[in-house]
Amino acid sequence: MADDAFAATAAPARARFRLPAAVRGLIRFASLIAAVSVVTFALVALSPIDPVKMSVGQATYANMSAEKREQLRVYWDVDTPVAVRYARWAEAAVHGDFGTSLRFNRPVTAVIAERAGVSLLLMTTAWVISGAVGFALGIAAGTLRGSWVDRLIKGYCFLISSTPTFWLGLVALIVFSVWLGWFPLGFSAPIGQAAAAATLADRLHHLALPALVLSLTGIAGVALHTREKVIDVLGSEYVWFAQARGEGRHSVLLRHGLRNLALPAITLHLAQVSEIFGGSILVEQVFSYPGLGQAAVTAGIGGDAPLLVGIALVSAVIVFAGNALADVILGLVDPRVREVGHGAR
């Protein structure tokens, strides 16, 4: 009797075969990337902006002979239907060839590889700084709830979320570069010098201001979230119990609070990678920092469709990687999530 009941509940679970979490994640990733490539390709193809005209410039185009124009149109493949172009592009892309950038006159992969290194350095620095500072501020605000420290931190978060990132960059340039002269006015290496020849100190000097500006905006999310969590943790029964045993506030936070606080903060901050990437486009534009974001703007203004599609795909991969990493970390540390994730085995 009992066996029958058990079999009846167990049977549907066995009959409904579920793929392992990693495989399901990969399938989701592939479907999203495919969709992103279709959408970006369609959007770029839809544009009334003529890539031929944009790449040679209006004046040159006006003076060009009809045959020359026709030759360029054939070269850039403008008259082929979108679906055919997409099919060709996708076939080459699967083999690692993402086409040639119109503006840089080099393979898209080469341009992205060069720029991604610069951008990733900027984004990672900003991500780490904003995460660490935001976490610390959140703990301070949560433990001292209602005090002037809390009000100051909340006020900062409120203010910064209303402030445009690129304007912060402009103000930072005015104050620290023009008035005080502490930092250079832009670029990733001294002017008149090849980027490859710049010393590490030079690079860090050029990186500091954009990275700090970019991290300022990322602080608010983590700080406010951690603050709420601290208030939850301090009101929990295990903290009451620890306090009843005579542990002080610091010891309670360190021994019982920190692990429960760090995890949600890290996952939340990983989910904010998308925001940091968006912010980096603006910050790179303000600081003339030669990264992916600046290349995206150049590509968009100059009608460089292949590069635009390539950068959109890279940004999607970075965002997805951030979210996937958050899931993995959560699964590794939180036993409840681990149970669900591997329940099918």
Place this chain on the structure above:
Amino acid sequence: MALGDRTAAHAGAAPGEPGIDTAGPFLHASTVRARGNRQRMLADIVIALVLLVLIGIAGALVGPAATATDFAAKNLAPSPAHPFGTDWMGRDMLLRILAGLSTSLFVGTVSAAVSTLIALALACVAALGGPRANAAVSWTIDLVMGLPHIVLLILISYALGKGFWGVSVGVAVTHWPSLARVLRAEILQAKEHPSIAVSRALGVRTARIAWTHMVPAVVPHLLVGLVLLFPHAILHEAAITFLGFGLSPDTPAIGVILSEAMGYLSGGQWWLAVFPGCALALAVALFDRVGSLARRLVDARTVQE
């Protein structure tokens, strides 16, 4: 607030009732004054909204004056005649900023409203259309959120040939996902509410159930979501215009002003960049204030605070 003071004084004094003033504050001592709080929140909302409407109207009225050039008075630092200084064509920066804010408010209002409608439609499809529809909507949300906001905005604006339509449509079709998730959860919750099962058992018509039970449950969240979309919409409009994908350079817009200011940074003309940004941040903060206050009034957990 006079009303708040009176009720607080009344509760605190409690003459002739021993025990009350010791037991009262011990249990639920509110950090804010007893009753004036909700009225104060409503007053704050009204004041902020009136300010925003005034900015919008003032900006629209000074439109022609904002683009009037005066080359005799170009590149002036802030002074009583031009409180925010003048730019390289001698345009008064105060008027330009007002007109720019008005443009931003207009674009933000239109695109936030469209975004809210998209969110509502997809939330209804997801919550009421069965598991397949729900999965399709979830996948669409993942897709839109899978690209960084600015990248998607650049792509859409590029597809529409930049300009007013590029930025408005771009902002409108990219800001719905998080609100759609909230509304989907609210609709699902409202659908499961016992009152609906009772109404069905009593034979009430579906349209009437939707009107008397679903709409009142969802509309407050819809309105709050709409107001909280404004700040994002306005900031993204300014950002995308600043990058050169948005409003054209001849329209008065904060993004245009700031991207022009980029060229004058090293010349020490700080007023070209500082004031427009402050004004934009102020407008966004006002919207944010209205939205978060309204959310506290609507949310059952914080409404008693």
